[in-house]
Amino acid sequence: MILPFTLVQLALACLVGLVCVALGLAGRKPNDLTVLSLGLVELLLLAQLVVAIVAPLAGNAPTGNPVEFWAYLIAAVVIPPLAIVWALVERTRWSNVVLGAAAFAVAVMVWRMEQIWSVQLA
Template identity: 65%
Template sequence: MILWLTLVGVGLAVLAGLLCVVLGLAGRRPSDLSVGSLALVELYLVVQVVTSIVAPLTGNPPTGSLLEFWVYLVSAVLVPPAAVFWALLERSRWSTVIMGVAALAVAVMVWRMYAIWTIQVA
């Protein structure tokens, strides 16, 4: 993984998470703003999938468990669509908060993926 790309992803996910939590606690239901913020997080995760496929081919292999990394990445890719699906089914202020918590969970997962890729020694 690339450090600057990881920091962009963590920052984007944290901003989206805080935005959704604040909007939800303010009583707003899911809207284009909250759903769009999670769409940006999902777009970042797709870029991360492509980067994770290309990186080992260019001489940047992971130092940790490749299986553990891919389980985190696939799980992270599934979290935002699941949260948006749930939010669009329920359409309450709490579903907006749930989208925020999902985005914050993705931020933690992206940072953990970076740790698996770079810090651990097999």
Template identity: 60%
Template sequence: MILWFTLIQVGVAVLAGVVAVVAGLAGRRPSDLTVGALALIELLLIAQIVVALIAPFAGNPPTGSLLEYWTYLVSAALLPPAGAAWALIERSRWSTVIMGVAALAVAVMVWRMHVIWTVQVA
């Protein structure tokens, strides 16, 4: 993984998560801002999938468990669409909070993927 890309992903996910949780707790329903933030997180995760496929061939192999890394990546990539689908089905303030929690979970998962890729020894 690339450190600067990881930091951008984590930063965007944390910002989106905090905005969505605050908006939800303030009584706001899902909006273009909160759903769009999840869409941006999903685009960054798709880019991460491409990077993860190319990186070993470019001389940046993982040092940790490849199975664990891909499990995190696939799981993280499923969270934003699931959160957005929930928000579109149940348009309440709590679905906005759930989208925020999903975004924060993605931030933690992306950082864990970076640790698996760079720090651990298999």
């Protein structure tokens, strides 16, 4: 993994999480902003997927267990689409909270992935 990219991804996921939860609690239903912001989170995860495949070939291999790393990455990639489907099916304010929760879950998982990749015995 590439730390600056991970940090950008982490900041974005936290921001998206805050905005979606705030809008949901404020009574807004899911709209283009909240649904597409989860799409952006997903896009960066797919970029991370490419990084995780290419980086070891360039000499930047995970220091931790690769199986554990990939379990987190695959699970993280699946979360935003599920949340988006949820928001499209159930068009209530609470779906925005679900979108936000999904973004926070991705943020935590990305952080764990960075630890497994770069911190010895993480």
